[in-house]
Amino acid sequence: MNHASEVEEQALRGHLKLSKIARREMFDREAARGNDNTLWKTMESVISQFGARYAQPTQFSIGYYEVHLHDLWYMFIASSQHIDDDHAGQDRLIRDSAGRHGRIWTDLPxxxxxxxxxxxxxxxxxxxxxxxxxxxxNLTSAVARLVSVGVCVAGLGQCGLEH
Known part of the structure; x- marks a missing residue:
């Protein structure tokens, strides 16, 4: 392994450690606030930053983006599990599934x-x-909302059938 690869691997390991800490210390704690949690705002910010970083040439490896995507979905899942299934906060979580021009995200790695x-x-x-x-x-409600707006219909539609 060359020096550049070693540095990249070390950076990715550090990023993974930071991700675990953020989940435990920030995301889980905020999600536990239930209907009043504000992870949807954090998700909006992550989506915006992610798009801007990915679109520009950068030194970040694909592993860096994968960690951020998993963190994004972790926030979505944790938040949706703590927001009551009939609460409007569930709809806020889904709002970011549609682009600014009404396009639906359908390929969410x-x-x-x-x-x-x-x-x-x-x-x-x-x-x-x-x-x-x-x-x-509550998670079932969030998944149903995603499917209802056309997000990953085939894959997410299977969730309720797999237990």
């Missing part, structure tokens, strides 16, 4: 896999925990 993993975990834990059952219901 890693979203399906991350939602499936969260779904399986929620379904597994729901029978033993009232809070888990509520989070499962």
């Amino acid at each position: 890693f979203l399906i896999e991350d939602v499936h993993d969260a779904w399986k975990k929620a379904v597994k834990e729901a029978p033993t925990c009232q809070q888990c059952a509520r989070q499962c219901r």
Whole structure:
């Protein structure tokens, strides 16, 4: 492995560590605020920054972008699990699925896999925990909203069939 590759690998490992800390210390804590959580604002900012960075030539590796995408979906999932299924906050989370000109995002890398993993975990834990059952219901609502606006219909539509 050459020096540049080693540096890149080290930077990616550091970025992954930072991601774990952010999830535990920031995203989970904010999501736990329930209907009042503001992760949707953080998601808006991440989407904007992600688009700007990806469009420009940069020193960032594809691994850097993958970490950010997984963090974005983590925020979506954590937030949706804590916002009541009938609360307008659920709609705010979906709003960023449509572009500024009404185009729907349909190819969202890693979203399906991350939602499936969260779904399986929620379904597994729901029978033993009232809070888990509520989070499962809330996640189901968010997934249904995504599908209703045409986001990853085939992949996300499978979630409810896989338990």
